Amino acid sequence: MVKVAPSILSADFAKLGDEIKDVEAGGADYIHVDVMDGHFVPNITIGPLIVNAVRPVTDLPLDVHLMIENPDQYIPLFAKAGADIISVHVETCPHLHRTVHLIKDAGVKAGVVLNPATPVESVRHIIQDVDLVLLMTVNPGFGGQTFIHEVLPKIRKVKEMVAKLDKDIEIEVDGGVNAETAELCIEAGADVLVAGSAVYGKTDRQKAIESIRSSR
Numbered sequence: 001m002v003k004v005a006p007s008i009l010s011a012d013f014a015k016l017g018d019e020i021k022d023v024e025a026g027g028a029d030y031i032h033v034d035v036m037d038g039h040f041v042p043n044i045t046i047g048p049l050i051v052n053a054v055r056p057v058t059d060l061p062l063d064v065h066l067m068i069e070n071p072d073q074y075i076p077l078f079a080k081a082g083a084d085i086i087s088v089h090v091e092t093c094p095h096l097h098r099t100v101h102l103i104k105d106a107g108v109k110a111g112v113v114l115n116p117a118t119p120v121e122s123v124r125h126i127i128q129d130v131d132l133v134l135l136m137t138v139n140p141g142f143g144g145q146t147f148i149h150e151v152l153p154k155i156r157k158v159k160e161m162v163a164k165l166d167k168d169i170e171i172e173v174d175g176g177v178n179a180e181t182a183e184l185c186i187e188a189g190a191d192v193l194v195a196g197s198a199v200y201g202k203t204d205r206q207k208a209i210e211s212i213r214s215s216r
């Protein structure tokens, strides 16, 4: 069964703890935390302080998506704050192997993220070392953007790469996921679906999560 990871980017930050508990009660599998620095992406969001503050609020894994330059500088801080998974963009990591192992050495699961225009070839020589590959289906920076369909063949390609390895590597998809596009992602081989506006934009979060998960 596909996992659903609501992105708190679309939550009401004035009551973030309750917003997280609401999706946990609604059947979420991970809490997706979007970290943006105003450099790699044109938006600024949250840092390790907030991760630390929400850590005691939920038993779910905190799936931290770093959209920041120089992630190596901040990985230890996010690990200490309570991240369970830390994912870095290949576009920000000239020494990707070092960065992935920095995450793992901190005792955290490691993910690599590809922007829509970044070829899957860029993770061929690191995929055996990671726990998760995250394929962006929007250009990162904001919630509520339109799903880029051209990424679907990349999901299939990564699925093939993972199938050749005897490892438990999850394929996650992020951006513009709703009940309709979720079906396409699941068909292509996604294991985890991030959804921001499609969950937090609805009043009944349980229903929203179920409609994404059971979209086929």
Ligand code: DX5
Binding pocket: 007, 009, 010, 032, 034, 065, 138, 139, 140, 141, 142, 143, 144, 145, 174, 175, 176, 177, 194, 195, 196, 197, 198
């Ligand atoms: C985009 C973020 C996403 C975003 C998804 O930069 O990485 O996680 O919150 O939001 P929706 O689901 O609304 O596209």
Ligand code: ZN
Binding pocket: 007, 032, 033, 034, 065, 174, 194
């Ligand atoms: Zn994200």
